Each structure stands twice: as C-alpha cells, then as structure tokens.
Amino acid sequence: MTERPEPTDADKLADLRTVLAGLQTEATAEGLDGLDTFGTEKLVATMLSHSAGVHAAVAAAAPAIVETVDAVAERLGRGGRLIYMGAGTAGRLGVLDASECPPTFGTPPGLVVGLIAGGAQAIQKPVEYAEDNATAGARDLHDINVTEADAVVGITASGRTPYVIGALEEARKRGAFTASLACNKGSAVGHLADVAIDVEVGPEFIAGSTRLNSGTAQKLVLNMISTLTMVKLGKTYGNLMVDLRATNEKLLARSQRTVQHATGVSAQEAAAALDSVGGSVKAAILVLLTGIDPSAAKAALDDAGGFLRRAIENRK
Incomplete structure (x- = not known):
C-alpha cells in the first residue's frame, strides 16, 4: 500500500x-x-x-x-x-x-x-x-x-x-x-x-x-x-529485428520474412533454416549466408559477442 x-x-x-x-x-x-x-x-x-x-x-x-x-x-x-x-x-x-x-x-x-x-x-x-x-x-x-x-x-x-x-x-x-x-x-x-x-x-x-x-x-x-x-549491442542486422522472440503467429511470420529479406531465400528455405536452429533468426541467417553447420551457429554467434554481422565476417 x-x-x-x-x-x-x-x-x-x-x-x-x-x-x-x-x-x-x-x-x-x-x-x-x-x-x-x-x-x-x-x-x-x-x-x-x-x-x-x-x-x-x-x-x-x-x-x-x-x-x-x-x-x-x-x-x-x-x-x-x-x-x-x-x-x-x-x-x-x-x-x-x-x-x-x-x-x-x-x-x-x-x-x-x-x-x-x-x-x-x-x-x-x-x-x-x-x-x-x-x-x-x-x-x-x-x-x-x-x-x-x-x-x-x-x-x-x-x-x-x-x-x-x-x-x-x-x-x-x-x-x-x-x-x-x-x-x-x-x-x-x-x-x-x-x-x-x-x-x-x-x-x-x-x-x-x-x-x-x-x-x-x-x-x-x-x-x-x-x-x-x-x-x-548487436540486436539488429541493418535495421532488421534479428533477436526477436517469436511468441505468436505474427512474430513467427515476421521471423521467416526477416530471414528471407536478409538472405534472399524462399519462404520454404527460410522456414527450414529456422527449424534447424531452434527458431533463432540470427542463427538461421548465419547458416544461410555462410554455410556454417546449424549445430555450430550458436557458438559462432557467441564468439562474435552476439553481433550477427561480425559472425558473418568471421566466416569469410
């Protein structure tokens, strides 16, 4: 009171x-x-x-x-x-x-x-x-x-x-x-x-x-x-919301669209990449742009301090 x-x-x-x-x-x-x-x-x-x-x-x-x-x-x-x-x-x-x-x-x-x-x-x-x-x-x-x-x-x-x-x-x-x-x-x-x-x-x-x-x-x-x-703090990639949490259908669809926008893949490919990394938009983009194994994507992001752009550059 x-x-x-x-x-x-x-x-x-x-x-x-x-x-x-x-x-x-x-x-x-x-x-x-x-x-x-x-x-x-x-x-x-x-x-x-x-x-x-x-x-x-x-x-x-x-x-x-x-x-x-x-x-x-x-x-x-x-x-x-x-x-x-x-x-x-x-x-x-x-x-x-x-x-x-x-x-x-x-x-x-x-x-x-x-x-x-x-x-x-x-x-x-x-x-x-x-x-x-x-x-x-x-x-x-x-x-x-x-x-x-x-x-x-x-x-x-x-x-x-x-x-x-x-x-x-x-x-x-x-x-x-x-x-x-x-x-x-x-x-x-x-x-x-x-x-x-x-x-x-x-x-x-x-x-x-x-x-x-x-x-x-x-x-x-x-x-x-x-x-x-x-x-x-690395929570975006460009102006894309790559650390969002997909807690409803709208955000699930947004996650897929974000992966598509960042990588140019089809909706089906974006969905498959998201599934392979447990729904992480950042990890899905990293997998699609660098070819890194999905199982290694999280560690690669951690090594880059959570910055997706840095993780991509580290793979070049």
Missing part, C-alpha cells in the same frame, strides 16, 4: 503553486480559450497543429540523447541494467518501453526495468500521493539492488516529481549512471542527473495535461534510448 506523506501545510502548498506557475508544462497555451466551442473538424486540426513542434523539441535535445545512449550501452555491455523511474504517465511510458524489449530484442525481462510510483497497480489506475513520496523512489531502487553497473533514467514532465528525485539521489549514491528526461529546462531532476535530457514542448493543448505533448516527446526519447542501445 502506498504511504501517504504528511499533510501539506498552507505555506508548502503556496510554495508549490509558485513552482508550478513557472513551469512551461503547467502554463496555459494561447489562442485556445474557446476550445470547448470548436467543432470536431477544427478540434482535430487545432490539436494536430499544437503537437507539430514535438519532433523539433526532441531534436534540440539530441546531444544529451546521444550521451545517454552511449552511457546506457556501455553499462549494459558490461552486465548492467537500464532502469526507468517515473510516476503517472511518465512511469507508464517507462514500463511500456521496458516491457517491449524482450519480444523485440530477445532480452531477458530483467535487463530493461520499468518502475512506477505506486507499483504495478498504478499502471492502470492512479495511486494517490505515490508521486509525492521521495523515500519510495529510493526504496524501489534499493529493493532491486541497483549498482554502479546500472543506468537509471528518471522520467518526469515537470522535472520536480519527488518519487523520481528520490530515485535519482539513491542511484547516484550507488554509483549508477543517471539521466533525467523532463519537459522543462533547468529542472530539479536535471541538476541531479549525469545527463539532463530537456525536451521543451511548451504549454499543453489541455493546460497541465502532460500525457499529451510531454508524453509524446517522452515516448520518442525512450524509443531512442532503448532502440539505439540495442542496435549498439
């Missing part, structure tokens, strides 16, 4: 109002005073227009994203983990990104971890006061034994969520790499992190609703952190 913090007195609440008043994510966008009177066509056009600048805001943060990807890849390359921390929408986006890594890149479930204020129940419904508990953020990292080998990314649109602040403070004490992802410049979490990713999307379409442009920007950045880290 989430611990409820001490009641906020009037002075503290006034201070918080002052802080929030200075945040772009809490500001009211201009020109939308009559939003509730717009027809549907105008509503759609206006919302599309309002979100048009999100990609540019992410692009402006590219240097920090590059630094983060390199640091995360280095930590994972030596056995560490990528851990996302957040509350509300930000926390759910971290959990989503983490949960997609095993089927997409064949990673073990514990390699990329998403922790959300309030625990698993908060994924589907709000948990009162969970984001206000800095101690819980620190405790959640303590409970999974964060070490200096890990990378921790704190996600918060406002940049001042206590749960995330507590987590980043704990991560720093333990020597982990830390990055912050906020939608306000000069944030509290940014001052705590080794790398601050500030994506300034401005006021929301609905004032203060940071599941909108802020959430879209955060999703884009998290996609980049996890995806590009996996590329650097």
Whole structure:
C-alpha cells in the first residue's frame, strides 16, 4: 500500500503553486480559450497543429540523447541494467518501453526495468500521493539492488516529481549512471542527473495535461534510448529485428520474412533454416549466408559477442 506523506501545510502548498506557475508544462497555451466551442473538424486540426513542434523539441535535445545512449550501452555491455523511474504517465511510458524489449530484442525481462510510483497497480489506475513520496523512489531502487553497473533514467514532465528525485539521489549514491528526461529546462531532476535530457514542448493543448505533448516527446526519447542501445549491442542486422522472440503467429511470420529479406531465400528455405536452429533468426541467417553447420551457429554467434554481422565476417 502506498504511504501517504504528511499533510501539506498552507505555506508548502503556496510554495508549490509558485513552482508550478513557472513551469512551461503547467502554463496555459494561447489562442485556445474557446476550445470547448470548436467543432470536431477544427478540434482535430487545432490539436494536430499544437503537437507539430514535438519532433523539433526532441531534436534540440539530441546531444544529451546521444550521451545517454552511449552511457546506457556501455553499462549494459558490461552486465548492467537500464532502469526507468517515473510516476503517472511518465512511469507508464517507462514500463511500456521496458516491457517491449524482450519480444523485440530477445532480452531477458530483467535487463530493461520499468518502475512506477505506486507499483504495478498504478499502471492502470492512479495511486494517490505515490508521486509525492521521495523515500519510495529510493526504496524501489534499493529493493532491486541497483549498482554502479546500472543506468537509471528518471522520467518526469515537470522535472520536480519527488518519487523520481528520490530515485535519482539513491542511484547516484550507488554509483549508477543517471539521466533525467523532463519537459522543462533547468529542472530539479536535471541538476541531479549525469545527463539532463530537456525536451521543451511548451504549454499543453489541455493546460497541465502532460500525457499529451510531454508524453509524446517522452515516448520518442525512450524509443531512442532503448532502440539505439540495442542496435549498439548487436540486436539488429541493418535495421532488421534479428533477436526477436517469436511468441505468436505474427512474430513467427515476421521471423521467416526477416530471414528471407536478409538472405534472399524462399519462404520454404527460410522456414527450414529456422527449424534447424531452434527458431533463432540470427542463427538461421548465419547458416544461410555462410554455410556454417546449424549445430555450430550458436557458438559462432557467441564468439562474435552476439553481433550477427561480425559472425558473418568471421566466416569469410
């Protein structure tokens, strides 16, 4: 059960109002005073227009994203983990990104971890006061034994969520790499992190609703952190998903198509190669492109550190 913090007195609440008043994510966008009177066509056009600048805001943060990807890849390359921390929408986006890594890149479930204020129940419904508990953020990292080998990314649109602040403070004490992802410049979490990713999307379409442009920007950045880290760790061949786990019929078909695309063989040949190596897309491609015996393919990939391109080159 989430611990409820001490009641906020009037002075503290006034201070918080002052802080929030200075945040772009809490500001009211201009020109939308009559939003509730717009027809549907105008509503759609206006919302599309309002979100048009999100990609540019992410692009402006590219240097920090590059630094983060390199640091995360280095930590994972030596056995560490990528851990996302957040509350509300930000926390759910971290959990989503983490949960997609095993089927997409064949990673073990514990390699990329998403922790959300309030625990698993908060994924589907709000948990009162969970984001206000800095101690819980620190405790959640303590409970999974964060070490200096890990990378921790704190996600918060406002940049001042206590749960995330507590987590980043704990991560720093333990020597982990830390990055912050906020939608306000000069944030509290940014001052705590080794790398601050500030994506300034401005006021929301609905004032203060940071599941909108802020959430879209955060999703884009998290996609980049996890995806590009996996590329650097050899989880792709070109832009092909060669470490995917075929856990349903769609993914089984995708595995076959991926082998075909990489090798130019027929569907029947791709299926046979996959069968010969227990369904491993990487091993099937290696067998077809180099003629290596299926029984030796896994060892060849291991010798190449899991990089398919390197394993192919080693056979030339």
